[in-house]
Amino acid sequence: MTLDRSGDPVEILLVEDNPGDVRLTEEALKELRITNELHVVTDGPDALDFLFERDGYESAPAIDLVLLDLNLPRMDGIEVLKEIKSDPDLKRTPVIILTSSSAEEDVVRSYENYTNAYVTKPVDPNQFVDVIRSLEEFWFTIVRSPPPRDGDR
Template sequence: MDESRATGAAPVDILLVEDNPGDVRLTEEAFKEGNIENTLHVVGDGVEALDFLYQRGEYTDAPRPEIVLLDLNLPRKNGDEVLAEVKGDPNLRRIPVIVLTSSKSEEDVVKSYDLHANAYLIKPVDPFEFIKTVATFEDLWFSIVRLPEHEQ
């Protein structure tokens, strides 16, 4: 990974796949409060997520995200289907996919990891705890974890 990414000098592209406008707003708020400059791209369903990642349709100029935050309960194509497709594609599988969902189901946790999710985070109901969770995620994934570089 480029050293400037670790220090926050260059913007980090994050794809948020979320259909709940309230959760989108809270995530945006949490990232604004963080120490790392980022560009949060938001899509509202699984089909749009794959179009963004494959740079299809209206997303032909979309950047390749350094990380994907993926809700499981999505319209048109659910999070499991998106996760399976991303992790099954040699050109996309190295992008870390973090499941960020309200589901506490052990079945969902196991299935997500079976599909090679990089982490599974449960969205807190309390807005302040939600922001704290996203901020903690940001600190970990962009200050401590080393991500692989990707081909342009």
């Protein structure tokens, strides 16, 4: 999976506190042989520090896609989503809610706060790989993303 912007690998930020889900995501991406750099943080404040390149993440790369869990320690996914979508430099970054919650309230709140997609994590590992494959195909093959803003990294 390579963006057309210069052949650089796709930079993905996974915001997930469950080590099993992190491992499953890593394995799914490896199995699909997707050219990417997967960065993992385990809570909301670290996700924002990574995205804003502060507090130990000053050399973090610009992110092409955020996979965001809702149920996080210290700051929930909706709060992280609000921060991302309210920032002029980050609001174009696609954010996919990837969570175990199928609650209608969570779906509605996510879209009200401008998530680009809401995906409920399947329990079955094979189905999870299919979900990751679908996300890869849709976001980096079918969808055309806007060019970086002037001054973006």
